[in-house]
Amino acid sequence: MILIISSLIDVHAQAVIKELSELGVKDKYLLDLSRFPMQLDLSIHLNNEDPCHFALTPLYEAACNVEDVAAVWWRRPQPFQLPLSMVDPIYCDFAFAEANTAFQGMWQCSSALWVNNIVRDAAASHKPWQLVEAKKVGLSIPDTLMTNSPEEARQFWEKYPDNTVIFKAFVAVDGIWRETRRVRQEEKEFEKNIRFAPVIFQKYIEAVADLRITIVGTQIFAAEADIKNRAYEEDVRLNSSIAYKSCTLPSDIEQKLLSLMNNLGLEYGAIDMRVTPEGEYVFLEINPAGQFLYIENSAGLPISRALAEHLASGLVSRA
Template identity: 30%
Template sequence: MSGRTVIVVTSTWDLHSDVVISRLRERGADVVRINTEDVPRSTVLDVAFGDGEQGAEVLLRHEDREVDLARVRSVWTRPAGEWTFSENLQLWERAFAAAEAAHVVNRLWESLDCFWMSRPSAIEAASWKGEQLRRARRMGFAVPRTTITTDPLAVQRFRADSRGPIVTTALSGATRSTASGWADPMRTTALANGTATTVTEDLLRPDDRRPPVPCLLQEIVAKRAELNVTIVGDEVFAAEIHVEENRAAAGGSPHALPQGPDCSPATLPESVRARCRDFVHSYGLTFGVLDLLVTPSGEYVFLENNPVGQFLHIEERVPALGITDAVVDCLARNSGG
């Protein structure tokens, strides 16, 4: 490496960061890991503006070292944890502190002139599933019949008009642990682990106590194969999820992907490979994990794209894909190493 710094913005629990950082350091990379839970507890930011034509000096003091952010050449963005503040703060003070921290840190990252995998603004823009579906259809994918609603009666109408079973999933990636006990229109079933949950008659029962939390509903699509497609820079890595072998492990949900699923390498038509890559790049992303289905007639159906998705559970079953190496290569290459 040339002494340029790679920053990984992540959380304490992210195994992907553990693995990639270890590989980068084996190559001699200067890597700084920033867990959002450590801000501002053990990570301090200083932005100073000088007189005249002197530019801003941006320093990051992390644990026992000081990092000049002007030397940063690559940043890898992973799912973040929560900011850490004094337990003595009142609820409104904690909310204000979190908003201020997010505003400063996120805008600071955006100001860095370097390679991103991927910029926070691009990740945010790509995270709205409704727009994902619209864009995917415009780019040539088929998409499931879908509705997003806060109206329990609309849920019932969608179910009645559907040609078969329907599933629901969380829109924001929230979990029960972050939902503070709230129940969404599907009684929090979609918040359990981020996977799709089959909507049963019990979940459709009217309940006036439900708050108007939006839920996404989709018809289940008949499929010949499930595909996981990971985009790293310009590279495309596809794996087929073996449906029958994984159905029991998925808890009976036809759209769910269990951790560590049985899978194998998949060969995509070049037009589909290009479409997947173009879809991710159209948001300004350099990374994305797409979930696709292939119908019995051979049509490719888009389910979603996760701009900070996981890949180790796929690579564990199909090491030959080499996704981790591709991530490391991309970060190292764009940092000058």
């Protein structure tokens, strides 16, 4: 069985399920964790005599026996949803903590191929570690400061005058999404607010190309944005209508990216890089669960098929 853990309306999950069907994979299941606990039963049976048994049984559906799962795509796990009648925050915190511990323990018992391993996936999402590991494998990275010190921030701004520093958040939080942007005078006037939460500051990287590189197992799918038509220089995500075309990376960059994937322990990753006017390839970040359909549709790269084939193989590509 192939288990996909995501939202029931996730178009990326649906695209890969379609590819799995075309490959002839019949035993596949899309699990939406937001159905727990009210519409999903969890059962873990352990004793000295019988094999361990882990079952997830959605309301009115057949059970999914976790020990029968050969591959898992940890795509976009949804948060558990307690009943609206449960309002006491202490009881809610307790219920969430118990559920998280039970599920995490069950996932760790699985011997399936995980895309990605949930511990590695969470660790690789941390931007300080990403940049450290990228540097270790020989990739170029921007000069970066992560701090909650207004004084440190001010010194970094002075190091790169003339509006050449960008800032961005560590994570995307619902309701408080922030795009990558330049540090302008109006932001500097609020420098005291840096004290309340660390901020990522980086030297702005001039680009002749923005790259989105999707890696599935050992396959590399590189796409280049048509930056001549971009409306926003600092954050390629805001250029929703920009076109991508497939491109070829230098072999040494490919090998460094595969080494980075190996060091992070990831089977899948979506990487953002920039090519400078001098021809230098600069690593910006990696998203262990990054979007890929917009690249697939624009550049014609078969990423959904590659993911389906990798899941169907059940083979781990990382040490």
